[in-house]
Each structure stands twice: as C-alpha cells, then as structure tokens.
Amino acid sequence: MSDTQALDQISAWRAAGHKAALATVVQTWGSSPRPAGSHMAINDKSEFVGSVSGGCIEGAVIDAAREVMATGQPKTLDFGVTNEMAWDVGLACGGKVRVFVEAVE
Amino acid sequence: MKSNLLSDLQARIAAHHPCALVTDTTTGAQALIGTGEVVGTLALTAEAQIEINRLIAANKSGVIGETSIFVRTYSPSPRMIIVGAVHIAQSLVPMAQLAGFEAIVIDPRAAFLTSGKLAGATAIEEWPDDGMKEARPDARTAVVTLTHDPKLDDPALAAALRSPAFYIGALGSRKTHEKRLARLKADGFSDADLARIRGPVGLNINAISPAEIAVSIVAQVIETLRAEAKSKA
Known part of the structure; x- marks a missing residue:
C-alpha cells in the first residue's frame, strides 16, 4: 500500500459527504508491527483503510476516531503492555505504540 | 487537519x-x-x-x-522501470504497485504495450535508448529488463549503468547473462559497473511461472532498497 492511499481515501469520503479522521503512528517502542508515520483513515460509518498495527488496536482506534470526528478535538492514544487497556486491546508482540488521531475538516 | x-x-x-x-x-x-x-x-x-x-x-x-x-x-514513491511488456511484466506491474512502486514500462512494440494487462503503469512506446532518457532513472529507481533480446535489453542496461539506479536486474539464463556481460564489457563498461547487474534476475526461489518470477524480482528489489536504507540509518 502506498503512502497516499489513506489520504486519498479521506478526500474521496469527504467528497461523498462523509466525515473522516486520520490516525497516524507517531512513536513506537520495542517491537511493533507498523513504523512511525503509518496511516489509517476512518470515516463516520467506521469504514477504514490502512493500518496502525497488525490488527491488534484498530478497533480501539476506530472508536477514538468516531469521538474525534464528533468533537473535532484530536486525541493521542497509547497502547502497550503497561497500559491498563492492555488486557483488552494490548499488543501481543509486547511493544508500545502511540497513535495520533485527528479529524479532517 | x-x-x-x-x-x-x-x-x-x-x-x-x-x-x-x-x-x-x-x-x-x-x-x-x-x-x-x-x-x-x-x-x-x-x-x-x-x-x-x-x-x-x-x-x-x-x-x-x-x-x-x-x-x-x-518522499516520492520508488519507481520500477520495466523494459519489455512481456508476459512477466503483466505480473510484475501489479506486484510492484502493491509494494508501493510506481511502475513504468518501456517497449517499442505497440501491440505488446497495449495488450491491456499493464493497467496503471506509465507506458513509454519507445526504443530503450529514448525510453530511458524519458524515464530518467534516479537513486530511487529500479531497472528491470525482461526482453532477453540484446537489441532491446543492452541499450537499456547501458543507460541504467550510467544512472544512479539502486537496482539493475536482467532476465535471462546464466549463459545469456555471460554473453550479455561480454557485450557490455566490449562497449567499455568495467567489471565494477557490470557487478551492479543482477542476473539471472530475482531471488533464487526456484520460480517457474511468470507470476513466481515476478515475486522473486520484487523480493530482490525490496531487499536491495531496504538494505540501502538500513546502511544509511
């Protein structure tokens, strides 16, 4: 997948009247499946393109993206073994990842 | 945003x-x-x-x-210039694109180029001399020749060797490759130049079908690209 696919998908969703958000990996520690800069685009129907992990945290990122689309306020999410959420949506690989989620408007 | x-x-x-x-x-x-x-x-x-x-x-x-x-x-996507719109190119173009490369196919034979199975690739209907001038390979470009016809492959390889292309690969058996190297040497290329050409092209995975050969080529191009990025880091 190319760098631009998630960005282009956001433009297409917005042109079709959808709200859209962009999630980006900003920092990783230890082993993590996707490097800093990895993008995932999400729309208001919870459809998504791209990834910020190997599928471990995408569900939680979609939930956050829906909130961000509703409020317009960006959010930074931390995932990892030390996180309380680890039991639910932690990374099986034992790494840590920080994800920035912003609305495009 | x-x-x-x-x-x-x-x-x-x-x-x-x-x-x-x-x-x-x-x-x-x-x-x-x-x-x-x-x-x-x-x-x-x-x-x-x-x-x-x-x-x-x-x-x-x-x-x-x-x-x-x-x-x-x-940064701009890496590019793959493919010389020869042959059967392998029909597999190589979509695989290269999936891996994030911009695909460019050079072939002077219009019938090959318009076979309709190179969707999304930039098609350059020129002899390789002119086609390579138009495509201008840079340090983020891989060049792969697939025709195993010396009058098409050789000028493309010569142009690739004069460029900073990070990967140069040529399809053809060991024997074909030896003859090819001898011709390029006669044209004035040094052993160090010729060592840049990967031939037979691709990682050795015992590939047989066009799609399998395309997998081996894409894998070797990625290996080279990533090894270079790692050594720079």
Missing part, C-alpha cells in the same frame, strides 16, 4: 516534492514544510526547521526534541 492543508499535501506528493507534515500532538496545530513556502498554523523555530529538513532528506518520520512535535515525511 484542515482540508486545504490535506489538498496542499496531496498536490506536493503528486508533484514528487519531498515534504513533511508537522503536528503539535497536544493542540493539533500543523505546518507543511518542503519545497516552497511553509503553510499552516504551527509556528516552528529555525532549529526545528533544520531538524525537519534533515528528516525529510533521510525520509524518516518521528518525534523531534523532548516535545510533542511529530514530523511525518513524504
């Missing part, structure tokens, strides 16, 4: 201009930096701009300083 900033970013990516989207992750304020003026609402110190330009040059994304400033760099 403001939608006009997104459009500006997409325009720069489409124009192959390296750039960076810089975000203050606490406030969401952003700036777009690269060729041309800095746009956006995020104010950046001169020090930060120097650091950002260094990241753009290294094609690296990450957080700068002890702060919450995140830099996402965008």
